[in-house]
Amino acid sequence: MPTEKKQLIVNLFEMACVSHITHGLWVLEGNNRHRTAELDYWLELAQVSEDAGFDAIFLADVIGAYDDFRDGPETALREGLQIPNLDPLSVIPAMAAVSRNVGFGATYSTSYEPPFAFARRAATLDHLTNGRFGWNIVTSYLSNAARNFGLAEQIEHDTRYRIADEYLEVLYKLWEGSWDDDAVLNDREHGVYSDPDKVRYINHHGEHFQVAGPHLVAPSRQRTPVLFQATGSAAGIEFAGRHAEVVFTGGRTAADYRANSGKILAAAAQEGRGTQAIKCIVQAGVIVGRTEEEAQRKWDLYRSRTSVDGIMAHGGFAIDPTAYSPDTTVHEILAREGKLDSPLASSTPPGTTAEALLDQLRAGRQERYFVVGTPKVVCDEIERWLDADGVDGINLRQYHSFGTARDFGELVVPELRRRGRIPQGYTAGETLRERIFGAGNSRLPQTHRAARYRLGANLGSLQPSG
Numbered sequence: 001m002p003t004e005k006k007q008l009i010v011n012l013f014e015m016a017c018v019s020h021i022t023h024g025l026w027v028l029e030g031n032n033r034h035r036t037a038e039l040d041y042w043l044e045l046a047q048v049s050e051d052a053g054f055d056a057i058f059l060a061d062v063i064g065a066y067d068d069f070r071d072g073p074e075t076a077l078r079e080g081l082q083i084p085n086l087d088p089l090s091v092i093p094a095m096a097a098v099s100r101n102v103g104f105g106a107t108y109s110t111s112y113e114p115p116f117a118f119a120r121r122a123a124t125l126d127h128l129t130n131g132r133f134g135w136n137i138v139t140s141y142l143s144n145a146a147r148n149f150g151l152a153e154q155i156e157h158d159t160r161y162r163i164a165d166e167y168l169e170v171l172y173k174l175w176e177g178s179w180d181d182d183a184v185l186n187d188r189e190h191g192v193y194s195d196p197d198k199v200r201y202i203n204h205h206g207e208h209f210q211v212a213g214p215h216l217v218a219p220s221r222q223r224t225p226v227l228f229q230a231t232g233s234a235a236g237i238e239f240a241g242r243h244a245e246v247v248f249t250g251g252r253t254a255a256d257y258r259a260n261s262g263k264i265l266a267a268a269a270q271e272g273r274g275t276q277a278i279k280c281i282v283q284a285g286v287i288v289g290r291t292e293e294e295a296q297r298k299w300d301l302y303r304s305r306t307s308v309d310g311i312m313a314h315g316g317f318a319i320d321p322t323a324y325s326p327d328t329t330v331h332e333i334l335a336r337e338g339k340l341d342s343p344l345a346s347s348t349p350p351g352t353t354a355e356a357l358l359d360q361l362r363a364g365r366q367e368r369y370f371v372v373g374t375p376k377v378v379c380d381e382i383e384r385w386l387d388a389d390g391v392d393g394i395n396l397r398q399y400h401s402f403g404t405a406r407d408f409g410e411l412v413v414p415e416l417r418r419r420g421r422i423p424q425g426y427t428a429g430e431t432l433r434e435r436i437f438g439a440g441n442s443r444l445p446q447t448h449r450a451a452r453y454r455l456g457a458n459l460g461s462l463q464p465s466g
């Protein structure tokens with residue numbers, strides 16, 4: 001009996017900045033990344049992405065500068081490394097205006113701003129995109145971000161997740177509980193827009209947030225945007241089990257990936273959400289050419305232009321190996337600078353010289369989800385990720401904008417369609433959640449904790465407080 005082939009979710013990985021994760025490549029001929037502050041960049045990106053048939057454009061974000069490396073932001077500024085960096089939520093309506101199908105995921109942090117305003121912004125985006133919006137929940141990791149929002153230093157890791165838990169409860173109360181589906185009457189004859197009996201305060205009184213409501217936006221198609229998250233920590237996985245619908249994970253081997261995704265699925269099952277509630281996605285590098293030589297030429301070019309300074313600034317390196325003679329060992333440098341407690345000490349084998357470390361950075365990490373080749377080679381490899389590892393989808397890394405997206409759309413998508421791994425085209429009018437979880441699934445399922453607030457159940461006092 002032929003069983004249905006596992007389908008691939010494909011997101012284009014983006015960020016509203018010049019250099020996101022392919023350090024130094026913004027200078028390549030024809031690369032448009034220096035144009036990310038122009039409206040036309042986003043209009044073109046949306047069109048290229050919809051032509052390619054991507055499920056979503058996924059926008060990363062940070063709210064601070066990378067200023068740990070060399071004790072300041074100078075390297076990040078020179079490299080265009082995630083600074084300047086535009087607000088990802090604000091570029092979505094522009095892309096929505098010139099597309100009908102592609103979805104949009106955007107990153108927003110739970111650590112620094114209270115939830116009420118974000119509930120409104122996200123609901124606005126779900127309306128304007130007609131149900132194509134997803135949210136990447138992050139608690140943020142840059143120390144400079146903490147200093148931008150009035151804190152001397154970052155909130156401790158697990159505490160950030162506990163705050164995020166309450167943040168999400170507030171959002172669910174606003175998105176799912178404050179307005180009933182039939183609250184909007186739009187009755188022009190009697191001059192009644194909303195039925196006040198079907199809209200309510202949420203009166204949330206918690207440890208971190210006090211929010212009265214009512215929510216300022218009437219229900220959108222999805223109400224709660226599709227919930228994305230990236231994590232590997234115990235606290236993060238528990239959190240994903242409670243909230244996330246799509247999780248970014250990874251692994252160096254199939255067994256690694258299975259162990260990581262297995263923990264995430266088990267966490268969801270523990271919360272009574274079943275074992276199918278979460279899709280797991282990996283970040284992937286795909287370099288495709290019409291011939292092996294063409295693909296290899298592209299990869300050689302990207303490798304030769306990769307900026308090691310950019311990698312080190314992005315990684316928040318505790319030391320600058322370029323400031324020492326090439327044969328000094330990394331451990332000697334760390335000792336001299338009093339930084340033997342940094343993660344670099346444990347991850348670097350003793351005896352590794354500064355030169356060897358820089359060579360390793362230049363060569364790139366040994367990655368499982370990376371392939372260079374013809375459409376056949378690329379699709380064979382992607383099918384291995386789907387079938388041998390059990391990966392549900394990829395976030396496609398851009399080496400060249402819009403070259404990477406166009407190549408994937410022109411060379412890889414037709415072959416994946418022939419192999420029955422992605423749909424033949426978009427289903428008109430479907431929401432992002434339906435695209436990921438199937439027709440009829442625009443809203444979160446009843447098994448998700450957000451559902452407990454529907455029709456005003458489990459809210460605080462329904463009267464105005466005070």
Ligand SMILES: Cc1cc2nc3c(=O)[nH]c(=O)nc-3n(C[C@H](O)[C@H](O)[C@H](O)COP(=O)(O)O)c2cc1C
Nearest residue numbers: 060061062107138140141230231232233236248283
């Ligand atoms: C594919 C991917 C994308 C990410 N995007 C962002 C991002 O845009 N902004 C951010 O602050 N963190 C981002 N992160 C980092 C995660 O939010 C999180 O800090 C990290 O996965 C570690 O989580 P943990 O401490 O729970 O293990 C990303 C991680 C991955 C793997």
